[in-house]
Amino acid sequence: MTTRIGVITFPGSLDDRDAQRAVRMAGAEPVALWHGDHDLQGVDAVILPGGFSYGDYLRAGAIAAVSPIMTELKDAAGKGMPILGICNGFQMLVEAHLLPGGLIRNAHQQFIRRDQLLTVENADTAWTHQFSKGQEITIPLKNADGGYIADAETLARVEGEGLVAFRYAGVNPNGSLDDIAGLTNPAGNVVGLMPHPEHAIEPGFGPDTPLAMRSGVDGLAFFTSAVQALQAV
Template identity: 85%
Template sequence: MTARIGVITFPGSLDDRDAQRAVRIAGGEPVALWHGSHDLEGVDAVILPGGFSYGDYLRAGAIAALAPIMTEVKDAAAKGVPVLGICNGFQMLVEAHLLPGGLIRNAHQQFIRRDQRLRVENASTAWTNAFDEHAEIVIPLKNADGGYIADDETLKRIEGEGQVAFRYLGVNPNGSLNDIAGVSNDRGNVVGLMPHPEHAVEPGFGPGTPAAMRSGVDGLAFFTSAIAAVVAQAA
């Protein structure tokens, strides 16, 4: 089967087409979805892309979290459908309470863009199963509101239950608590992270890594993971 992965476009989305292309390169079928719709068109997985939805008014992701299609995203997530939030999409997921914690302005109060080292802390989610546990990867990061926060009880819980999916290595670029770069829900089908895997899916175009044959493609495994999860669910 060919996994159909929906990518939702919101007013102010920037990376929706990049996400669609990443899905295609990974071997899936990208399906363009619209924020104002109430129809996920039967997709097997959903991606909320990066950008500045609704101009980041109120809070980054806060208005998008109330978009009509988010009702369907919540229902799909509750049924186990894989959902990925990238950067602004991660902000939407915490605002929609599909993921724990919150995201605030970077500690240095500036927009940042860099190639970022990460460690995969949980390789058993729908979006990380193609990685080795504790693999170190390099993918682009670009945000102004990427500081991950959570109250002490939530932080202790997600650390103890393996819901920290990714951690920053070398440099904490935004002041995130415990160097957290991405988290999952307790079921593992919903994942959000601030860095952009869709910008690291082609050799020679993404950030370099010590493994020359993999240079620039560390983000591809996010999308192949989701495809594998969809195929496994259908079996």
């Protein structure tokens, strides 16, 4: 049976089609979902894509986090459905309290775009198990509100419980505490990160030419990990 992975589109989403393409490249069927519905259409996993939902008013991801479909998403997350939040999707996950902490304006107050080196900290999640702990990967980064914050108690819990999925390596591009680039929930089914793995899934579209960023295909394993985990159930 074909694995079906939903991608939710919000007003202001701009990487939803890229996420759908990544799902297709991983051998699964992408299913377009709409933020205003109360229906996940029986999908096996869900991706919250990047973009600027609702123009990042209030806080990035804050309005999207209370969209109608998030009620179903929270219920599905509690039942173990794999959920991936990318950039704005990561912001939605923290605003919806599916992941701890928060994300604020980059420390240098500027939008940043670059190939970003990451260290894999947790390779035991639905979205990361095809990596190995300590592995370094390169994933495109593009955000204005990517600074991860948390109070001391939350940060100690995140570190102590192994909830850091990825750290920035080489340079901390946005002032995130403890160089945190991505998180997982304790169950390992919900993962969020600021960089964009859907932009690094195919040679020539990474992009990986001498005249552009050279991300390669490190992002594809996020999606094939989820497909493999779902097919193993």
